[in-house]
Amino acid sequence: SLSILATGTAPPFDYAWSFAGETGKNVDDVPAGNYSVTVTDANDCTETANTTVPAYPPISFSAKADSATCYNLPDGAITVETPDTTLVFSLDGGTFSQDKIYENLPATNYEVFAQDIYGCVDTLPIIVPSPPPLVLSMPADAEVQLGDSLEIKVLASGLEPLTFHWADSFYLSCHNCPNPVSKPLSNVLYSLTVTDKNGCTAFDQLQITLHYIVDVFVPNIFSPFAASDQNSRFDLSFGPAAKNIRLMRVFDRWGGLMYEIEDVVPNDNSRAWDGRYDGKVVLPGVYTWMLWVELADGTTRKYQGDVTIIR
Known part of the structure; x- marks a missing residue:
């Protein structure tokens, strides 16, 4: 801005500045440069004064942002960089200081203010980014x-x-x-x-x-004389709790051992009893069986019952 103070014995004074349109004793928003003003009093006496509005150097600074480490964690940072050691800074219009590092910031938009020794201020918008949520x-x-x-x-x-x-x-x-x-x-x-x-x-x-459910199915009747494979063998069925058939035995009514298997994978009926003993089909009747099953948790359960063989 420009101001002129005129004194003399013949007021009022008129002011004519070297740029058109300005006739007051105070002029604002004047760019840098050389200026003159001519003052004329009531007797048409004139006096000219010259002045210079200096050109201040531009404010030079930059800023970089560090992302918050985690989503919604306020540990982001902004670092200001400048070659001008006289500048002072403010974040979002706070108090100016020479601090150039702002820490523990949540992820959001910010504005960095820089002020020079002449009181001039410049601003720089910056974003502290956020990582994606986990x-x-x-x-x-x-x-x-x-x-x-x-x-x-x-x-x-x-x-x-x-x-x-x-x-x-x-x-x-x-x-x-x-x-x-x-x-x-x-x-x-x-x-x-x-x-x-x-x-x-x-x-x-x-x-x-x-x-703790143990599914064991043992048929109570079958016929080794059947023309088809259906119901012609002593096939056993187990649920997932069964881990191993430790022992299976079948006895006739006098206690004679007719059939025995050990350590068989459940539901593998390739060795199921076909109703034969010594290669011959046994007589129809009721036979007693005993079964020991090892479960998935390592325990063993015993089952027993009888099965009827028919023609």
Whole structure:
């Protein structure tokens, strides 16, 4: 701005500046340059004064933003850089200081203010970015029958690579994969922690309840004389809880051992009793059987009953 102070014995004074249109004693918003003003009093006496509006150097600075480490974590930062050691700075219109680093910032939009020694101010908008959220979703709590298995399908997304850690890996096929298979022998609570590239973590749990159900089917009648394979053998059927047929015996009514097998995979009936003893079909009648089954949890159960052979 420009101002002129005129004194003399013949006021009022008229002002004529060297640029058109300005006739007051104060002129604002004047660009840098050389200027003159002519003052004329009531007696038409004139006096001219010259002045210079200096050109101040432009404010030179830049800023860079560091992303927050984790989604919704206020640990972002802004660093101001400038070759001018006289500048002072402010973040979002706060107090000016020589601090050039602003830390512990949440991810959002900011404005950096720079002020020079002349009181001139410039601004620079900047964004502290946010990483994508780390999302973890486990299946609903589940129920599993003894001997059955369950694939735990985990949904996880975030800043890759992601790492997986199962704190309780009992009965799991792996302890650091996203979709392990569980074959539990008891009730179990699984806890999963997922960690992203920046070390951010997400946590979830899954409860599996074991149902101790043992399905064993033993026929009560069959005919080795049948023309077809249907009902012509002593075929056994087991549910998933059965791990091994430790021993199977069949006796006639006098206690004679007619048939015996050991350590057979359940539902493998390739060695099922065909109603023969010493290569000959036994007589029709009632026969007693005993069965010992090893279960998936390592325990053994004994079953017994009778079967009728008919023609």
